[in-house]
Amino acid sequence: MNYNNPNDFQKEMEKFKRDLQGKGTLIVYGILGVLLLIGMLSSFYTVEPDEEAVVLRFGKYTGIPKPPGLHFKAPFGIDRVIKVQTKRVLQEEFGFRTSSNRYSRASYSQNNFDIESLMLTGDLNVADVEWVVQFQISDPYNFLFKTNSPLVNIRDVSESIMRRVVGDRTVTEVLTTGRKEISSEARVLVQEVLDKYEMGVSVVTVKLQDVNPPDTVKPSFNEVNEAKQEQEKAINQAERAYNKIIPEARGKAQQLITEADGYALALVNKAEGDADKFTSEYRAFKKSPGITKKRLYLDAMESVFSSLDDVTIVDSAIKGMLPIFSTKEVTK
Numbered sequence: 001m002n003y004n005n006p007n008d009f010q011k012e013m014e015k016f017k018r019d020l021q022g023k024g025t026l027i028v029y030g031i032l033g034v035l036l037l038i039g040m041l042s043s044f045y046t047v048e049p050d051e052e053a054v055v056l057r058f059g060k061y062t063g064i065p066k067p068p069g070l071h072f073k074a075p076f077g078i079d080r081v082i083k084v085q086t087k088r089v090l091q092e093e094f095g096f097r098t099s100s101n102r103y104s105r106a107s108y109s110q111n112n113f114d115i116e117s118l119m120l121t122g123d124l125n126v127a128d129v130e131w132v133v134q135f136q137i138s139d140p141y142n143f144l145f146k147t148n149s150p151l152v153n154i155r156d157v158s159e160s161i162m163r164r165v166v167g168d169r170t171v172t173e174v175l176t177t178g179r180k181e182i183s184s185e186a187r188v189l190v191q192e193v194l195d196k197y198e199m200g201v202s203v204v205t206v207k208l209q210d211v212n213p214p215d216t217v218k219p220s221f222n223e224v225n226e227a228k229q230e231q232e233k234a235i236n237q238a239e240r241a242y243n244k245i246i247p248e249a250r251g252k253a254q255q256l257i258t259e260a261d262g263y264a265l266a267l268v269n270k271a272e273g274d275a276d277k278f279t280s281e282y283r284a285f286k287k288s289p290g291i292t293k294k295r296l297y298l299d300a301m302e303s304v305f306s307s308l309d310d311v312t313i314v315d316s317a318i319k320g321m322l323p324i325f326s327t328k329e330v331t332k
Contacts, residue, residue, distance in 0.1 A: 043075045050087035054140050056080040065140050084140040089204055092155055094162070095130035096209070118214065119163050125171035128212045131183075133158045133190065134204040142200030150199055158206070161189045171213070179208045 046069070047053045053066040057079050065084070073079035095117030117128050135154065137143045147153050165186045169178050187206040194201050213221040285292040 043072055044070060045073060045081050046070055047083060050085050051083045052086045052140050054082045054084060054144060056082070061141060061145070082140075082144060084137055084143065086137045086140060089134050089136055092133045092135075092151070092158065093130075094132070094155070094159060095128070116159060119166045121166055121171040121174055122168055123170045126214050126217075127166065127171055127174045128210075128214055129162065129166060129174065130209040130211070131162060131186075132207050132209055134207070136202050136204060137200060138202040139198075139200030142198050146198050146200065150201070153197070153199060154194070154201060157193045158186075158190055161186050161193065162206075165189070175211050175213070179211060183208055 045053070047066055049068045051068060053071065055062045055066060055073060057074065059080070062079075065086075066081075073081055095113050097111065097113065114128070117130050119127055119129050121127055133154065143150055162182075165182050166174055169182065174182065183206050187203050190206060191203045194203065212218070281292065281296065
C-alpha cells in the first residue's frame with residue numbers, strides 16, 4: 001500500500017489504534033467474565049451424607065468441620081476443601097485379605113499373611129489368628145493432621161495389642177472359649193492407645209474371624225481335641241448318672257425318715273391315748289367298782305367274740321333246740 005500523503009499514513013495509524021483499543025477492551029471483559037464464572041462455579045461445594053469437610057484457608061485449618069449439604073468457600077484456591085468419610089465404617093483385615101467388585105462375590109486373596117496371623121500364646125504354643133478391626137473417623141482434623149499415616153498406625157497398634165492379648169492366654173482359650181473375651185479386651189486396649197495419640201478414630205469392633213493351629217501341627221492338635229472331647233463326654237455321662245442316682249437315693253432316704261417319724265408319732269399318740277383311757281377307767285373304777293368291773297368284762301367279751309367266726313352262743317336254759325348248725329361248733 002502506498003501513502004503519497006503523510007497525513008494518510010497518520011490517519012491509518014490512528015484508526016488502527018482505535019480498532020486495537022476496542023478489541024482489547026472486549027478481550028479484557030471476556031477474560032474477566034470467564035474468571036468471574038470460574039470463581040462462581042468454584043465457590044460452592046457439596047458434602048455427601050456420609051462425609052464431613054475440612055476447610056483450609058491458605059493452608060490453615062479454619063475450624064469446625066462442615067456437615068453434609070451445600071457450602072460456600074473462597075474461590076481461586078484461597079480455600080481448599082478435604083472431604084472425610086466420617087459416617088462410614090472402615091475395616092482393616094489381618095491375616096487375610098478380601099477382594100470384591102460390583103460384578104462378583106467377595107473372595108479371599110491367596111497370598112500368605114502368616115507374618116501377621118501367627119502368634120505365640122501364653123503356654124508357648126502357636127496359633128494362627130485372623131481378625132478384623134472396624135472403625136470410624138471421629139475427628140477429621142486429628143485424623144488428617146495429627147498423624148502422618150493413620151491407617152498404618154491403626155494396623156500397627158491393632159497387631160501389637162492382639163499379640164499382647166493372645167500372649168496372656170493358653171492356646172485352648174484362644175481356639176475355643178476365650179475368643180469373645182479376647183475381642184472385647186483388644187477393642188478396649190486399641191481404643192486407649194489411639195486416644196492417647198489423638199488419632200481421631202473410634203473403634204467400632206474387633207472381631208476374630210478364624211483361629212486355627214498352624215498347618216504343620218493341625219493333625220496332632222485335632223487328635224488332642226478329640227481326646228479332650230471324649231474326656232468331657234465321659235465326665236458329662238458320669239455327672240448325669242450321679243445327678244440321677246444321688247437325688248433318687250436322697251428322696252428315698254427322706255421318704256423312709258418321714259415314714260419313721262410318722263410311725264413314731266402314731267405310736268406315741270396311741271400310747272398317750274391308751275394311758276388316758278386307762279386313767280379314765282381307773283377313776284370310774286374308784287367311784288363304782290362293781291359297775292365298772294362288769295362293764296369292763298362285757299367290753300372284753302364283746303371284743304373277743306367279735307373277732308371269732310362260726311361261733312353261736314345259745315342260752316343253756318333253752319330245751320329241745322334243733323341242731324340247725326350241726327356242722328358248726330355250739331357253745332353252751
